[in-house]
Amino acid sequence: xxxxxxxxxxxxxxxxxxxxxxxxxxxxxxxxxxxxxxxxxxxxxxxxxxxxxxxxxxxxxxxxxxxxxxxxxxxxxxxxxxxxxxxxxxxxxxxxxxxxxxxxxxxxxxxxxxxxxxxxxxxxxxxxxxxxxxxxxxxxxxxxxxxxxxxxxxxxxxxxxxxxxxxxxxxxxxxxxxxxxxxxxxxxxxxxxxxxxxxxxxxxxxxxxxxxxxxxxxxxxxxxxxxxxxxxxxxxxxxxxxxxxxxxxxxxxxx
Numbered sequence: 373x374x375x376x377x378x379x380x381x382x383x384x385x386x387x388x389x390x391x392x393x394x395x396x397x398x399x400x401x402x403x404x405x406x407x408x409x410x411x412x413x414x415x416x417x418x419x420x421x422x423x424x425x426x427x428x429x430x431x432x433x434x435x436x437x438x439x440x441x442x443x444x445x446x447x448x449x450x451x452x453x454x455x456x457x458x459x460x461x462x463x464x465x466x467x468x469x470x471x472x473x474x475x476x477x478x479x480x481x482x483x484x485x486x487x488x489x490x491x492x493x494x495x496x497x498x499x500x501x502x503x504x505x506x507x508x509x510x511x512x513x514x515x516x517x518x519x520x521x522x523x524x525x526x527x528x529x530x531x532x533x534x535x536x537x538x539x540x541x542x543x544x545x546x547x548x549x550x551x552x553x554x555x556x557x558x559x560x561x562x563x564x565x566x567x568x569x570x571x572x573x574x575x576x577x578x579x580x581x582x583x584x585x586x587x588x589x590x591x592x593x594x595x596x597x598x599x600x601x602x603x604x605x606x607x608x609x610x611x612x613x614x615x616x617x618x619x620x621x622x623x624x625x626x627x
Contacts, residue, residue, distance in 0.1 A: 373602060374594035380406040384419060386609035391423070394431040396455030404454060407489035410595055411524075412586040413578075415486070420604045422483040425452045434460070439467075442474050448481040453556070456481075457490050465497070468560055478556040484514075487556070488525075491516060494560065495523050502565045505556040506533045515571060519564050524583040528574040 384402035401419075408415030429451050437445040444467060448456055460476070468474035484505045494501045501518040511529035518525040533553075559565070590596075 373597055373599050375597050375602065376594060377406050377410065377591075380409055380416065380595065380597075383605050383609045384416075387419075387423070387605060388426070390609065390611055391426055393426060393455065395451070396426075397458065400458050401454050401486075404457075404486050404489045406595075407492070408486060409597065410587050410590040411488065411583050412590075412596075413485065413488060414598075414601075415488075416597055416601045416605050418483060418485045419454070420601055420608070422452045422454055422486065423608055425450075425482045426455065437477075437479065442471055443476070444474075445477040445479065447479045450480050450482070450554070452483045452486075453478065453481045454483055454486040457487050461490050461494075464558070464560065465499075472562045474560045476558045476560075478558065480554050481556060482554065484556045487558075488516070491518060491558070492523060492525060494518060495520055498562070500561045500564045501525070502559040502561075502567065502570070503556065504534070504570075506553045508553045511575065515567070515574070517565060517567050517570075519580070520562075521564075522580050524580040524587070526580050527578040527583075528571045529576050529578075530573070531575045 381399075381402040384405045385398045388396065388398040388401050405415040405419045408418060430449070432449050432451070434451075434456060435447040435449070437447050439445075444464065446460065460478070464474060464476050487503065491501050491503055495518055498520050500520040501516070503516040504514070506513050511531055512533040513530035515528040515530075516525050517528070
């Protein structure tokens with residue numbers, strides 16, 4: 373089926389508000405999902421997959437595991453990335469300051485695909501981005517690379533997991549941590565990345581030109597959404613949780 377950007381934003385906003393989370397801003401999350409869907413990258417599917425995590429996870433603060441010159445390691449305690457990434461990126465850009473390069477390791481997080489739009493925004497700030505993560509299912513490994521001259525990234529997919537791409541070694545700071553399917557590495561730079569070594573043997577690619585064309589087509593013709601996934605989202609949006617209090621039990625008007 374074909375829907376509009378506003379329809380997606382409205383539906384995701386309602387669905388997230390219904391989860392009654394203390395962490396995460398519904399309007400930002402709705403925009404993240406809509407932008408991913410407009411790029412033809414199944415934003416609604418990823419949000420639907422994230423919903424059980426969002427509903428079950430605890431509202432806990434992110435912990436700073438390690439902070440060094442030009443890098444930081446954060447533990448999200450198994451949370452969905454979509455609830456935290458806008459705040460994380462604000463923090464990272466502030467910490468980057470006047471540096472040419474900054475790296476952030478995100479540990480114990482889920483639903484990394486929903487980072488797409490927040491990372492793509494970096495181009496408007498004149499910042500290049502390289503993000504990597506492994507997946508539990510195919511494709512086993514994903515690389516997101518954003519040239520600071522373009523609004524859309526290049527995406528590289530690998531059918532084999534790329535274990536240990538997070539290989540910084542410093543026994544004093546304990547930054548030698550193997551990457552797994554709950555982690556993500558994001559690098560920011562004032563210069564574009566040389567990714568030739570990183571993308572060797574990729575299995576397929578979605579280019580910035582393809583993403584641009586898909587995005588423009590979505591604005592003109594509407595956004596394609598799988599019927600089944602839209603139905604799941606609509607069900608989530610209508611399942612608004614009401615606090616079980618004396619007032620709510622008396623109906624909308626209270627006592």
